[in-house]
Amino acid sequence: MIATMKNVVKRYGDFMALDHLDLDIKEGEILGLLGPNGAGKTTAIRALCGLIDVDRGDINVFGKRQSINNVDIKQDMGIVTQELTVFSDLSAQDNLKYFGSLYGLRGSQLMENVKRVLEFVELTEHAKKKPDKYSGGMKSRLNIGCALVHRPKLLIMDEPTVGIDPQSRNHILEAVKKIASEGTTVIYTSHYMEEVQAICNNIAIMDAGRVIAGGTIDELVGRIQHEDTIRLIAAMPSEALAEDIRAISGVKSVTMIGNEYVIISTTGSGNLNRIMEIAMRHGGVANISSDKPNLEDVFLTLTGKTLRDEGSGQ
Amino acid sequence: MNFLITTKHYLKRFFTNPLEVALMTLLPAGIIFINILVFDNIANEAGADNMYNSYNLAATAITMMILFMFQLMSGVYAGQSIFVDLRQDRRWRLMAAPVPMSTYVFGAIAASMIFSLTTAALILGVSFFAFNIFLGNIAIVVVAVFLIALMSQFIGIIISFFAKSKGAIDGIVMAISFTMSAMVGGFLINIPVPQFIRENIIPTGVAFRAVGVYDPINTIAGYRMNDSLIAIGILIGMTFLLGIVTLVIARRRPF
Ligand SMILES: Nc1ncnc2c1ncn2[C@@H]1O[C@H](COP(=O)(O)OP(=O)(O)O)[C@@H](O)[C@H]1O
Ligand SMILES: [Mg+2]
Numbered sequence: 229m230i231a232t233m234k235n236v237v238k239r240y241g242d243f244m245a246l247d248h249l250d251l252d253i254k255e256g257e258i259l260g261l262l263g264p265n266g267a268g269k270t271t272a273i274r275a276l277c278g279l280i281d282v283d284r285g286d287i288n289v290f291g292k293r294q295s296i297n298n299v300d301i302k303q304d305m306g307i308v309t310q311e312l313t314v315f316s317d318l319s320a321q322d323n324l325k326y327f328g329s330l331y332g333l334r335g336s337q338l339m340e341n342v343k344r345v346l347e348f349v350e351l352t353e354h355a356k357k358k359p360d361k362y363s364g365g366m367k368s369r370l371n372i373g374c375a376l377v378h379r380p381k382l383l384i385m386d387e388p389t390v391g392i393d394p395q396s397r398n399h400i401l402e403a404v405k406k407i408a409s410e411g412t413t414v415i416y417t418s419h420y421m422e423e424v425q426a427i428c429n430n431i432a433i434m435d436a437g438r439v440i441a442g443g444t445i446d447e448l449v450g451r452i453q454h455e456d457t458i459r460l461i462a463a464m465p466s467e468a469l470a471e472d473i474r475a476i477s478g479v480k481s482v483t484m485i486g487n488e489y490v491i492i493s494t495t496g497s498g499n500l501n502r503i504m505e506i507a508m509r510h511g512g513v514a515n516i517s518s519d520k521p522n523l524e525d526v527f528l529t530l531t532g533k534t535l536r537d538e539g540s541g542q
Numbered sequence: 543m544n545f546l547i548t549t550k551h552y553l554k555r556f557f558t559n560p561l562e563v564a565l566m567t568l569l570p571a572g573i574i575f576i577n578i579l580v581f582d583n584i585a586n587e588a589g590a591d592n593m594y595n596s597y598n599l600a601a602t603a604i605t606m607m608i609l610f611m612f613q614l615m616s617g618v619y620a621g622q623s624i625f626v627d628l629r630q631d632r633r634w635r636l637m638a639a640p641v642p643m644s645t646y647v648f649g650a651i652a653a654s655m656i657f658s659l660t661t662a663a664l665i666l667g668v669s670f671f672a673f674n675i676f677l678g679n680i681a682i683v684v685v686a687v688f689l690i691a692l693m694s695q696f697i698g699i700i701i702s703f704f705a706k707s708k709g710a711i712d713g714i715v716m717a718i719s720f721t722m723s724a725m726v727g728g729f730l731i732n733i734p735v736p737q738f739i740r741e742n743i744i745p746t747g748v749a750f751r752a753v754g755v756y757d758p759i760n761t762i763a764g765y766r767m768n769d770s771l772i773a774i775g776i777l778i779g780m781t782f783l784l785g786i787v788t789l790v791i792a793r794r795r796p797f
Binding site: 326330 | 545549551554555558559631632634635636637638639640641652
């Protein structure tokens with residue numbers, strides 16, 4: 229484990245922002261911290277980075293106890309804040325230089341790292357401009373870049389794609405994968421299920437200040453649901469085809485919706501292939517797909533809530 | 543080392559804001575020169591002689607008054623820097639760096655002081671050569687300016703811990719500075735206060751006492767050195783006290 233949080237409690241007055249939170253971060257993984265707005269993701273991250281005191285619990289990073297004054301640990305951590313926290317009155321390059329120098333980088337080493345980061349976030353051509361001249365996506369990329377200059381071993385990203393156009397968003401997701409592939413451990417916070425599903429090895433689902441479920445996507449999904457939904461459009465639909473599919477073991481139901489057969493089948497039974505074979509014998513397949521239940525369904529099942537609150541407008 | 547980095551950073555950011563720079567340099571200079579020109583005219587028309595030993599006494603008083611008033615405002619920059627860096631969202635990134643909070647605060651104070659003292663040197667220099675002001679014991683003037691500027695930094699920092707907005711820091715620091723100026727021998731308006739309070743309690747008044755504005759003839763004659771030193775002593779005490787208050791509040795309120 230590169231970092232662990234055990235039994236962490238953080239109160240604001242009577243309100244428990246972190247309610248006996250447990251979280252383990254393995255070296256080299258991309259851990260997705262998924263939860264709706266107000267779940268306590270940002271608070272958890274701040275506690276992990278030693279930015280706030282907690283009321284109870286143990287936080288260990290790199291085998292050392294985290295605290296507000298632990299400079300040693302902070303040297304190897306990087307945080308991409310949820311909010312834009314670059315200096316709008318300094319150019320991108322000067323922003324990166326300052327943040328690099330706060331981590332002890334000097335001279336040619338600093339210049340080299342700044343140059344590398346500018347390339348990485350694709351701002352080399354705009355390096356001399358101030359961020360107030362940037363688009364939203366460019367600002368976010370700079371915000372990310374500022375956490376990378378000192379090459380942290382553990383990078384923490386707090387909703388880096390909120391309020392960003394889809395193209396910049398993909399850009400950022402690709403970047404995160406690249407960072408991780410170079411050996412950096414990443415914690416990626418989001419309330420977008422698709423993002424976490426796309427890039428994370430492990431996922432911790434948070435709600436009301438605690439982690440309510442954790443594991444790989446397959447583990448999480450497998451834990452709550454054991455059925456796949458298979459959708460088949462046959463070239464020559466017939467009642468006989470429906471009957472043959474119904475006879476397969478593990479198939480729970482076959483329903484005709486429009487020209488599509490919707491088949492509910494046990495997960496992992498290999499029925500997708502069997503159904504395809506049968507349909508071929510009955511005149512061919514126009515289209516077939518299998519939907520796994522997704523994280524959204526997991527979250528819904530665990531909490532009775534949706535991940536995205538309708539009112540947030542995101 | 544980190545302290546030098548944050549100091550340089552705050553200086554750099556300050557100079558990227560031309561309006562702020564103009565406000566702290568051109569404004570006091572402009573006010574001083576206009577005042578001196580107007581006063582010289584009035585004195586000339588009235589046939590009064592405001593020169594003594596070839597020093598222009600009115601110009602001296604006006605320069606010192608405006609100079610100290612603006613020195614007492616110079617903490618606005620340190621206060622605003624700390625507000626936007628350590629009280630708004632940016633604090634999460636700055637606190638995540640392996641640098642203690644105090645390094646940012648001291649950097650902001652140092653940068654603000656450097657700028658403040660540079661302005662003071664420019665204003666005094668130009669006034670000296672253009673209007674023949676009496677600078678007196680230069681060491682006393684330098685120390686008085688330094689202490690008033692430092693006090694202003696502490697005031698700015700203390701206000702930044704409590705202010706609701708960046709703009710409020712401006713308003714409060716300026717209000718303090720104007721009020722004190724009005725109480726010690728006014729700019730535009732005069733608020734009468736007993737002499738004892740003026741010369742022992744109000745920082746700009748004590749500074750005036752130190753540089754000898756209240757008694758120029760004896761100062762020029764060199765009879766007031768002891769009194770100047772007592773005034774400097776009071777200023778040192780006040781600065782020290784404000785420094786302690788700043789530290790205590792900073793410790794209690796980890797942002
Ligand atoms: N400084 C604070 N004072 C009071 N309540 C807070 C504070 N910070 C966070 N909270 C509350 O804690 C809860 C969790 O917030 P946060 O960690 O920001 O959630 P998330 O990042 O998952 O959206 C929210 O209900 C929020 O209002
Ligand atoms: Mg958040």
